[in-house]
Amino acid sequence: MTTGSFVTSTLRHFALLLISAFSLLPFAVMVSTSIKPADEIFSDSVRWWPEKLALVENYSEAFSAAPLMLYLMNGIIVTVAIFFLQVLVALPAAYALAKLRFVGRRVAFGFVLFCLLIPYHAIAVPLFILLYFVGLLDSYSALVLPFTISVFGIFLMRQFFMGVPDDLVDAARMDGMSELSIVWRVMLPAAIPALTAFGVFSVVAHWNDYFWPLVAVSSDSYFTPPLGVMAFRNAEAGNNFGPLMAAATIIVAPLLALFLLAQRRFIEGIAFTGIK
Amino acid sequence: MAGVNIRSVAKTFGETQVLKRVDLDIRDGEFISLVGPSGCGKSTLLRIVAGLEQQTEGHILLDGKTVDRLRPRDRDLAMVFQSYALYPHLTVAENIAVPLTMRRLSTLDRSLMGGLLPAARAKRKDIAAEVDKVCEALSISMLKDRKPAALSGGQRQRVALARAMVRKPSAFLMDEPLSNLDAKMRVQARGEIAALHRQLGSTFIYVTHDQAEAMTMSDRIAVMMGGEILQLDTPDHVYQMPQDLRVAEFIGSPKINVVKAMHTKDGVLAVARGETPGQSIHAAFRPEAARLAGEAEAPLAGIIHHVENLGADLFVQIRLDGGDDLVIVRCDPAGVRPVIGDRTGVAIDHARLHAFGPDNRRIDGSFRLEAAQ
Numbered sequence: 146m147t148t149g150s151f152v153t154s155t156l157r158h159f160a161l162l163l164i165s166a167f168s169l170l171p172f173a174v175m176v177s178t179s180i181k182p183a184d185e186i187f188s189d190s191v192r193w194w195p196e197k198l199a200l201v202e203n204y205s206e207a208f209s210a211a212p213l214m215l216y217l218m219n220g221i222i223v224t225v226a227i228f229f230l231q232v233l234v235a236l237p238a239a240y241a242l243a244k245l246r247f248v249g250r251r252v253a254f255g256f257v258l259f260c261l262l263i264p265y266h267a268i269a270v271p272l273f274i275l276l277y278f279v280g281l282l283d284s285y286s287a288l289v290l291p292f293t294i295s296v297f298g299i300f301l302m303r304q305f306f307m308g309v310p311d312d313l314v315d316a317a318r319m320d321g322m323s324e325l326s327i328v329w330r331v332m333l334p335a336a337i338p339a340l341t342a343f344g345v346f347s348v349v350a351h352w353n354d355y356f357w358p359l360v361a362v363s364s365d366s367y368f369t370p371p372l373g374v375m376a377f378r379n380a381e382a383g384n385n386f387g388p389l390m391a392a393a394t395i396i397v398a399p400l401l402a403l404f405l406l407a408q409r410r411f412i413e414g415i416a417f418t419g420i421k
Numbered sequence: 422m423a424g425v426n427i428r429s430v431a432k433t434f435g436e437t438q439v440l441k442r443v444d445l446d447i448r449d450g451e452f453i454s455l456v457g458p459s460g461c462g463k464s465t466l467l468r469i470v471a472g473l474e475q476q477t478e479g480h481i482l483l484d485g486k487t488v489d490r491l492r493p494r495d496r497d498l499a500m501v502f503q504s505y506a507l508y509p510h511l512t513v514a515e516n517i518a519v520p521l522t523m524r525r526l527s528t529l530d531r532s533l534m535g536g537l538l539p540a541a542r543a544k545r546k547d548i549a550a551e552v553d554k555v556c557e558a559l560s561i562s563m564l565k566d567r568k569p570a571a572l573s574g575g576q577r578q579r580v581a582l583a584r585a586m587v588r589k590p591s592a593f594l595m596d597e598p599l600s601n602l603d604a605k606m607r608v609q610a611r612g613e614i615a616a617l618h619r620q621l622g623s624t625f626i627y628v629t630h631d632q633a634e635a636m637t638m639s640d641r642i643a644v645m646m647g648g649e650i651l652q653l654d655t656p657d658h659v660y661q662m663p664q665d666l667r668v669a670e671f672i673g674s675p676k677i678n679v680v681k682a683m684h685t686k687d688g689v690l691a692v693a694r695g696e697t698p699g700q701s702i703h704a705a706f707r708p709e710a711a712r713l714a715g716e717a718e719a720p721l722a723g724i725i726h727h728v729e730n731l732g733a734d735l736f737v738q739i740r741l742d743g744g745d746d747l748v749i750v751r752c753d754p755a756g757v758r759p760v761i762g763d764r765t766g767v768a769i770d771h772a773r774l775h776a777f778g779p780d781n782r783r784i785d786g787s788f789r790l791e792a793a794q
């Protein structure tokens with residue numbers, strides 16, 4: 146390695162470190178606050194490690210003050226259901242857009258790209274009214290159904306499928322597979338990296354979603370984790386930040402675990418589909 | 422077992438016509454090669470026979486019955502692809518089993534439940550036995566548990582062949598299955614495929630742009646160019662009696678020599694010099710139909726431009742007088758070695774001289790080539 150490239154690489158890593166420190170800071174504050182007793186949180190001196198550790202108190206308070214386990218369960222049910230249905234829709238659609246020749250294919254793909262531009266908040270009101278008339282408000286269906294068709298998922302998988310050789314599809318046809326069998330038996334196994342990437346995007350987005358659950362459900366038996374945290378703040382506990390931050394930490398932890406597990410595949414998937 | 426009949430099949434992609442009313446009758450058990458330069462429509466024709474592509478016009482008959490409306494899976498054909506197209510997530514044994522599992526097992530049998538059904542278990546056992554037999558026949562038994570990524574090109578080619586064979590289809594379609602192998606492997610695989618054909622006795626349709634593959638394996642060769650079949654004949658006839666100048670030029674290595682000539686009197690062609698008044702004729706002869714000779718007795722003369730020594734053969738390139746035309750003459754390396762830069766004449770065995778008209782079609786009859794007046 147020449148000295149020039151050593152210097153640039155050092156600079157680059159320094160810059161990257163700075164950026165990651167910046168984005169990690171709120172997490173560090175969250176974790177640090179979650180183990181402090183109330184009087185230390187509001188003291189005027191900043192310290193990362195508390196003088197008197199309140200870990201057990203805060204975390205047990207977090208679990209007892211609100212049905213946190215229920216919220217976590219709801220979060221899992223909703224995100225898993227959404228991801229499962231998204232895959233069920235996106236894979237066949239992406240296969241058709243990538244590998245089948247039919248009239249209107251370009252137009253259909255154009256619509257997919259167009260829909261990518263619409264943020265779902267923009268159609269939240271019509272969705273709400275629709276669900277109201279169907280009578281599905283305040284249920285798991287209200288949390289899941291609006292997200293079953295993910296144009297982002299269709300787009301991502303279509304890009305990935307474009308790279309799967311046509312010969313493989315033709316070989317499957319010769320071997321006697323129906324088009325749907327090709328989707329599930331040939332394309333799906335080939336698409337695991339891309340699916341993992343999509344899964345991370347989807348799960349993170351819907352686990353963290355605050356807006357739609359707030360609109361769609363009102364009874365707290367359907368609350369997802371972000372709503373749960375907020376309910377927490379409004380509860381009698383008042384401004385008890387220790388347990389609040391403990392709850393927040395508990396809610397973020399599954400996401401971190403998921404990301405660390407899927408990290409390699411996630412990066413592969415992104416690199417594969419050429420979306421970088 | 423089945424014969425394949427292609428009845429005036431045409432194919433257009435948008436504006437471009439890729440196949441122009443192709444007719445081809447393939448007998449049951451025959452090994453036919455479709456050979457031609459890149460882009461002439463060989464793969465397209467094969468894919469139409471397979472049902473992977475729909476023809477714009479014409480019909481495909483298998484065993485005498487029209488199959489135009491049948492999907493690929495219902496045509497009882499197997500195809501080997503140039504890229505082998507093995508399923509990357511399945512092991513070799515699973516890959517080979519796919520055509521059988523997809524046809525014999527119901528959706529229920531294939532589901533996770535299938536393991537519990539005695540009937541499905543019995544079927545799976547039969548399939549495994551058949552896969553074993555095919556692996557045995559192609560000596561790939563030791564590779565059965567590997568994934569395709571862990572195989573060499575030659576091994577992948579065998580697995581692709583095994584996957585095609587396992588179902589005992591009525592005909593095999595092969596699209597340049599050897600073109601991803603190195604030269605030595607190719608010669609070996611050539612022999613193996615020919616042996617396989619003799620042993621199975623099935624119909625083979627084999628697409629290649631390598632005329633050596635076509636010559637060595639086929640019962641008959643169909644030479645395609647520009648979306649047409651120019652000649653359909655045995656390898657011997659295609660080589661010795663080309664019906665079209667383009668066939669003559671495509672088949673044979675080194676290429677056949679072509680000189681422009683004038684038809685002066687009956688059966689006599691005079692070598693044309695420069696601009697030719699009236700219609701010219703192409704006189705063609707293969708390198709082995711010519712020999713180096715004294716200038717006086719030979720119709721062609723020129724300067725030795727290059728000598729290629731291939732060990733068994735010596736190919737001498739001669740630049741003809743009055744132009745840049747090169748002709749190639751095969752010599753015996755045991756004889757006198759020609760010297761680059763020397764003048765020489767080229768004598769021709771007139772029994773093996775071909776004449777082609779301005780439309781490239783063969784002109785029948787016996788001809789002599791004479792020096793320009």
Ligand SMILES: Nc1ncnc2c1ncn2[C@@H]1O[C@H](COP(=O)(O)OP(=O)(O)OP(=O)(O)O)[C@@H](O)[C@H]1O
Nearest residue numbers: 434439457458459460461462463464465466629630
């Ligand atoms: N799906 C398609 N859409 C448009 N044109 C096509 C399509 N498939 C093939 N063609 C065109 O048809 C012509 C014949 O293609 P084909 O693949 O049959 O050639 P080939 O003889 O197999 O050549 P090669 O030896 O290179 O494989 C080519 O000019 C090709 O560009």
Ligand SMILES: [Mg+2]
Nearest residue numbers: 463464465596
């Ligand atoms: Mg081809």
